[in-house]
Amino acid sequence: MLNKMIFTLTVILKWLMKRAKFLLTRKSDQTVHVLFCMTDHYEPGSGKVNDEEARKRVDLLLSEYPKLADKHQDSAGNKPTRTWFIPPHYHKNSYLRDVVSLCERGYGEIELHLHHGKHQPDTSENLTNTINLCITEFSAFGIFGTENGVKKYGFIHGDWALDNSRCGQYCGVNNEITILKNTGCYADFTFPSPNEATPSQINTIFYATDDPLKPKSHDAGALVQQHSVQNGDLMIVQGPLYPYFKNNKPWSLRVSGDEINGQSVVTSKRIDACVKTGISIKGKENWIVVKMHTHGATDAKGVLGQEMDDIFSHLEEKYSDGKNYLLHYVTARELYNILKAAEFGEEGEDPEIYRDYKISSPVYNSTPLINEASDELSELVSRTYRG
Numbered sequence: 001m002l003n004k005m006i007f008t009l010t011v012i013l014k015w016l017m018k019r020a021k022f023l024l025t026r027k028s029d030q031t032v033h034v035l036f037c038m039t040d041h042y043e044p045g046s047g048k049v050n051d052e053e054a055r056k057r058v059d060l061l062l063s064e065y066p067k068l069a070d071k072h073q074d075s076a077g078n079k080p081t082r083t084w085f086i087p088p089h090y091h092k093n094s095y096l097r098d099v100v101s102l103c104e105r106g107y108g109e110i111e112l113h114l115h116h117g118k119h120q121p122d123t124s125e126n127l128t129n130t131i132n133l134c135i136t137e138f139s140a141f142g143i144f145g146t147e148n149g150v151k152k153y154g155f156i157h158g159d160w161a162l163d164n165s166r167c168g169q170y171c172g173v174n175n176e177i178t179i180l181k182n183t184g185c186y187a188d189f190t191f192p193s194p195n196e197a198t199p200s201q202i203n204t205i206f207y208a209t210d211d212p213l214k215p216k217s218h219d220a221g222a223l224v225q226q227h228s229v230q231n232g233d234l235m236i237v238q239g240p241l242y243p244y245f246k247n248n249k250p251w252s253l254r255v256s257g258d259e260i261n262g263q264s265v266v267t268s269k270r271i272d273a274c275v276k277t278g279i280s281i282k283g284k285e286n287w288i289v290v291k292m293h294t295h296g297a298t299d300a301k302g303v304l305g306q307e308m309d310d311i312f313s314h315l316e317e318k319y320s321d322g323k324n325y326l327l328h329y330v331t332a333r334e335l336y337n338i339l340k341a342a343e344f345g346e347e348g349e350d351p352e353i354y355r356d357y358k359i360s361s362p363v364y365n366s367t368p369l370i371n372e373a374s375d376e377l378s379e380l381v382s383r384t385y386r387g
Contacts, residue, residue, distance in 0.1 A: 011202065011255045012243045015277060018203060022278040022285055033287045033326050033351050034275055034319045036074075037335045038260075039189050040296040040303070041113055041156055042084040044095050045387070047298060051093055057297045058095050062102065064304040069107055072312040075326040076352050079106070080312055083332040084296070085113035085156040085189070088134050089387045091373040100141045101366040109331040109362060110143045111189075115158025115385045121172025122384040124179060130380040131183045137377055140368050144184075145333055145359040152186045152359045154332040156293075158385075160193030163208075165216035167196070172384070175212035177234050186359060187235040187336045188218070189291060192257045202241050203279050205289065205339065207232025226283030227345040237335065239291040240277035244270055258292045260311070262302025266292075268314040275319065284342040287351060289335065328352065333359050 044054040069079045084099050096110075103109055112134060116122045135151050138144065144151045161170035163177050173179065180188070188208075192198045199206075201220040208218035209232040222231035239258025246252035258274070260266050271290075279289040294303045302308060320327040330338065334355040341354035348354070355361075373381075 008243075008253075008255045011241050012253075014202060015242050018278050019276055022276075030286050031326055031349070032319075032324065033328060034315070035287060035289050035328050035330050035335055035338060035351060036080075036315060037289065037291045037330050037332060038080070038082045038303075039156065039291060039293045039332060040082050040084045041158075041293065042086050042099065042296050043090055043113075043387075044297045045090060046295060054095070054297075055093065057300065058098050060300055060304065061296065062098060064300075065102060065107055066105070068304060068309060068312075071309065072316060074316070074329045075320045075322065076328065078329050080329045081106075081331050082108040082296070083111055083154070083189075084108060085111045085154070087113040087115055087158060087387075088130070088137075088373050088377055089115070089381050089385070091137065091377075092371070094371045096138070097141060097366050097368070097370065100143065100364050103362070103364040104366055109333055110138070111154035111156070111332055112138070112185075113156045113158060115170070115387060116381070117161070117164075117170050117172035118159070118385045120384050121168065124173055124175055126380060126383055127173050127176065128179050128183065130377070131179070133374075133377045133380060135184065137370075137373060140370055141366060142362050142364040145356075145362050147186075147359045150184060152184045154336065155180055155185045155188050155190070157188070157190045160190055160195060160197045162188060162190050162197060163210070163215055163217050165197040165218070168215075174215050175210060177208055177210035177217050178212055181210075181233045185234060187237050187332070189237050189293075189332055191218075191236065191238045192241050194257070198241075199236065199238070203238060203277050205235065205237050205279065205281055208234050208236050210234075224281040224339060224343055226281060226342050228343055230343075235336065235339070237289065237291055237332075237339075238279065239293060240274045240279060242270075242273040242277045244273050260292055260294045260302050260308065261299040262305070262307060265307055266302075266311060268310070268318075271311055271314055272318070281339055281342055287338070287342060289339075291335070330355065333361075
């Protein structure tokens with residue numbers, strides 16, 4: 001209880017300080033660009049459901065997401081996109097291929113989600129081999145963009161245990177950040193999390209520098225900033241942690257994160273709080289990042305239904321007036337590219353022109369009749385994780 005109270009007070013204090021700084025430094029005539037990025041830990045069989053139920057979840061996504069997205073657009077006319085982070089143990093029963101078919105039609109992109117080290121600690125060698133083979137097999141569908149001809153991927157760690165940050169559980173690899181960097185990971189989108197893995201440096205975008213002998217090297221790091229160069233091993237892109245009142249009573253004060261799950265409804269006031277959190281890179285504070293997450297296969301009630309519809313409508317009504325605010329629906333890759341353009345000191349004020357700044361757009365292809373991962377990849381995963 002005491003730790004929870006300390007955490008809540010810490011978040012509130014840091015949030016208020018960040019909000020005050022934004023209000024003091026923002027130029028009154030400066031347009032605020034809201035970069036809304038929806039990330040999905042996509043696991044159709046989550047909850048140990050059978051294949052029939054998992055197939056229903058995928059079919060629901062295929063039928064309902066286009067209907068939802070086609071009703072909305074951002075300030076530049078782009079429809080909402082989603083980035084599905086899909087683990088290799090759900091590359092089966094054509095699930096991966098089916099989501100690729102959505103990406104072909106412009107509804108989003110696919111990146112890498114990985115659970116490992118649950119049944120026994122993973123090793124650096126096995127993790128490296130697993131990721132490299134994931135890249136090879138996912139690439140058969142055109143998944144992942146390229147930079148200078150090299151495949152690059154965004155990452156979300158299963159069970160939030162990046163860099164062995166949960167006391168040895170759900171990972172086991174202290175040099176994971178180095179491995180991610182060396183295998184082509186451009187940024188991590190795991191946090192915030194509901195446990196001790198969350199960086200102490202909340203509500204920021206920064207570079208983690210790996211200590212290969214110690215866990216949780218992402219606890220803090222050098223802020224990404226305009227007119228600068230990369231100062232660390234891996235960019236950490238965080239979603240918001242913010243205070244809100246659940247029912248307008250003083251004792252209902254809560255701290256919430258970036259999750260949309262269909263249970264604790266994300267209201268317009270909570271979306272406003274996400275924007276006011278002001279996550280940005282240093283020197284480009286008017287480009288505000290709102291990175292949200294869901295477990296879309298199990299949270300479909302929220303992210304394929306009325307709640308998500310209402311969130312999009314509120315974003316478009318309040319943050320797309322063409323003067324004070326401009327709204328941009330972005331994938332994880334596009335968000336990274338936009339941030340890198342600002343970091344490199346590009347002078348353009350419109351984030352739209354930087355969507356493909358460093359990492360090219362994937363060219364998706366759902367025609368290969370590959371319905372599941374290879375035996376080799378499945379075996380690598382199952383050594384430490386049997387989902």
